[in-house]
Amino acid sequence: MNQNVKLQAVLTMAKMFIKRFFRDKVAIFFTFVFPLIFLAVFGGIFGSDSSITFRTSLINNADNEFADQFVQGLKESDLFEINTADSFNKSKQKMGRGEYDVILEIPNDFGELKQGVPSGQIKAYYDESDQQLKQAFSSVMNEILDSINKRYVSLEKPLSLSAQPVQTANLTQFDYLLSGIIGFSIMSMAIFGMANGFPADKKAGYLRRLKATSLRAWQIVAATALYYLVIGLLSVTSIVLVGILAFDFHMRGDWVSFVLFTIISIIAMFGFGLAIGGWAKNENQAAPISQLVAIPMMFLSGVFFPRFLMPEFIQEIAGYLPLSPIIDGLRLIMTESKTIIDVWPQVGIVAIWGVVIYAIAIRIFRWE
DSSP states (O other), X not given: OOHHHHHHHHHHHHHHHHHHHTXXXXXXXXXXXXXXXXXXXXXXXXXXOOOOOEEXXXXXXXXXXXXXXXXHHHXXXXXXXXXXXXXXXXXXXXHHTTSOSEEEEEOTTTTEEETTEEEEEEEEEEETTOHHHHHHHHHHHHHHHHHXXXXXXXXXXXXXXXXXXXXXXXXXXXXXXXXXXXXXXXXHIIIIIHHHHHHHHHHTTHHHHHHTTXXXXXXXXXXXXHHHHHHHHHHHHHHHXXXXXXXXXXOOSOHHXXXXXXXXXXXXXXXXXXXXXXXXXXXXXXXXXXXXXXHHHHHHTTSSSOGGGSOXXXXXXXXXXXXXXXXXXXXXXXXXXXXXXXXXXXXXXXHHHHHHHHHHHHHHOOOO
């Protein structure tokens, strides 16, 4: 069989797999409808944040006892989740990604004595698109400062707050979550869909009949990967469209980078399903292995909540899981206007995983 004939056989099988897929109503539901249900649930949850804790990036430029005591009081309060920072620009970038609600800057003269009374003006920076946050935070902070002022004077207020808007990317929690849902959809379809499909074909004797032909294992693997690439792109497209139409998602990056990175991610992740399904003799073998591979990625790769909330040593380990660079790359492109060139570290890790897992998948593939 020459090279053109071999490639033609791959395309023919891929078309056959796609036609068979669209005849399976259960497969269509779990590939297209189930991720959209997931999207609707989490979109509804994160569309209205009822948190009463202000995630605050604190930049303390003052060096005196009064300022230190003031900062310590904020840290002990349940109203604030304080994260100390040195750089305003880094804090602004994180606030644009939704990691912080507000940036609180304490100037170097805050707390200095004037006529025996500590004085100064704190600066609070908030996203200009979130006026409700500004009003809530300003109200809470002014109440705190007023209670301190009353200890020293009854008329003039030596301590005050200046709230200023900062232009950010105007991201919502849903914008940040959408990339995780896309990654989760790719992983679920690749691992659970493909890992169950091959054992079912083996049980039905379908692969045994193909073995009697001149086809090779790599052709089966390539045709299946191509078939799932098409289905995967259709699934991701449906998720993004619903995100745009129903939850007002705005793509910050360019669509070309998004599509290219999505294709790379789908191809690499489907290698895991190929390896599991190609090795397993039946669904009883495939199911536990699929769960063993998928569950750690589901909870450690930032699908439902960002990895920066995890302990640092777990962040380091989780960063090398195959799903982590996929979600990181998608988030950088979708929310921070990065290009496919900017996310080359994520592309590199995904590509390495893809080469390794496809080599394993072809090596351990079993026809029966």
